[in-house]
Amino acid sequence: MSRRKHYWLMKSEPDAFSIDALKKVGVEPWNGVRNYQARNFMRAMQPGDGVLFYHSNTDVPGIVGVAEVASEAYPDPTQFDPKSDYFDPKSTREQPRWDLVDVKFVKKLKRTISLDEIKGRADELGDGFALVQRGSRLSVMPVTAAQWKFLLSLE
DNA sequence: GCCAACGTTGGC
DNA sequence: GCCAACGTTGGC
Numbered sequence: 001m002s003r004r005k006h007y008w009l010m011k012s013e014p015d016a017f018s019i020d021a022l023k024k025v026g027v028e029p030w031n032g033v034r035n036y037q038a039r040n041f042m043r044a045m046q047p048g049d050g051v052l053f054y055h056s057n058t059d060v061p062g063i064v065g066v067a068e069v070a071s072e073a074y075p076d077p078t079q080f081d082p083k084s085d086y087f088d089p090k091s092t093r094e095q096p097r098w099d100l101v102d103v104k105f106v107k108k109l110k111r112t113i114s115l116d117e118i119k120g121r122a123d124e125l126g127d128g129f130a131l132v133q134r135g136s137r138l139s140v141m142p143v144t145a146a147q148w149k150f151l152l153s154l155e
Numbered sequence: 156g157c158c159a160a161c162g163t164t165g166g167c
Numbered sequence: 168g169c170c171a172a173c174g175t176t177g178g179c
Contacts, residue, residue: 011164011165013164013165034163035174036174037174056164056165056166057164057165057166058165061165061166115166134171134172135171135172135173136172136173137163137164137165137172137173137174139164
């Protein structure tokens with residue numbers, strides 16, 4: 001089954017995992033997502049989908065790079081590991097709660113497309129872009145092809 | 156099933 | 168470090 005390429009935005013705190021860290025390892029399992037909506041978006045991902053890599057909780061939050069979905073969703077192993085911060089005692093191997101996808105480095109942007117700048121372009125992005133919705137804490141969200149194109153044109 | 160309490164996210 | 172917004176938990 002193939003389908004048209006979809007686009008996403010994924011947030012990471014650079015202290016925990018940055019675009020530079022992804023560049024270094026090449027491919028990384030995107031573990032630790034513990035939000036059902038974000039998980040469901042990952043379940044909808046297919047290899048080859050585009051990912052905007054976003055740095056949150058940092059001096060200048062914003063889009064810093066481009067990555068690519070490199071696997072279908074599969075159970076996040078950290079949910080089974082009692083020593084992990086992401087351990088979930090309610091999750092079992094028979095019935096895992098949390099999935100992840102592998103994410104592959106594509107490129108680092110020449111500059112950060114800051115959240116400030118993105119907010120300033122809200123009109124061009126259209127309503128309901130989850131990133132700039134008040135109070136939105138979603139860490140994985142869909143991006144339309146038009147939004148993808150527009151955001152990368154700002155680089 | 157309601158909702159208060161609590162924990163987390165993430166901008167500032 | 169603060170705190171608003173939001174999701175989850177658990178008592179009832």
